[in-house]
Amino acid sequence: MQIFAPDDISFMQAALEQARLAAALGEVPVGAVVVHDAQIIAAAHNRREADADPAAHAELLAIRAAAQHLGRWRLSGCTVYVTLEPCVMCAGLMHQARIERCVYGASDPKAGALGTLYAIHADARLNHTFAVQKDVCAGEATALLQSFFSRLRGRGASREMAQG
Numbered sequence: 415m416q417i418f419a420p421d422d423i424s425f426m427q428a429a430l431e432q433a434r435l436a437a438a439l440g441e442v443p444v445g446a447v448v449v450h451d452a453q454i455i456a457a458a459h460n461r462r463e464a465d466a467d468p469a470a471h472a473e474l475l476a477i478r479a480a481a482q483h484l485g486r487w488r489l490s491g492c493t494v495y496v497t498l499e500p501c502v503m504c505a506g507l508m509h510q511a512r513i514e515r516c517v518y519g520a521s522d523p524k525a526g527a528l529g530t531l532y533a534i535h536a537d538a539r540l541n542h543t544f545a546v547q548k549d550v551c552a553g554e555a556t557a558l559l560q561s562f563f564s565r566l567r568g569r570g571a572s573r574e575m576a577q578g
Contacts, residue, residue, distance in 0.1 A: 418550050422495075422517050425449055426551040429495045430519070432459040432472060433558050439464060443558045446472035446496040448480035448489070455492075456480035472496060473504040477511050488512045497555040499526035499548065505534040508544060515545040519555030 425447055432445025436459035448456040458475035473496050481487050493515040494508060505527035508516055516528060527534050528546045535546045
């Protein structure tokens with residue numbers, strides 16, 4: 415059993431709250447917060463459906479807000495907490511933003527780019543690498559995702575039966 419720092423758990427709980435907000439809007443329940451100097455400076459959740467934007471991932475929105483908050487694009491000294499392992503796009507953005515660390519909850523076997531399918535954070539060919547901590551509140555993050563997709567599948571089955 416892994417032991418996580420209390421701050422990591424606390425900040426991941428804030429990201430999980432963002433994920434619950436996403437689920438309430440019918441979005442895939444992924445939430446993210448950006449922390450600088452032990453303070454949350456940005457928080458966001460998935461908004462792809464609401465914004466009709468394929469790039470409106472929680473991490474991307476939170477990183478943009480953090481850059482605006484700090485008034486700079488280099489987010490050195492920042493940690494991104496996200497409930498699901500980032501995809502290639504979001505991991506690439508973390509690289510570009512020069513974040514110091516990413517902490518995530520559930521691993522993503524279909525798109526994970528921070529250790530599962532790819533390891534963008536540790537690719538020595540790139541000009542910036544960053545630390546990653548996985549599995550923080552993974553059970554809770556996984557349960558949110560499973561519950562969301564289970565409800566979606568249930569609605570699809572109900573529609574099929576009604577149309578039948």
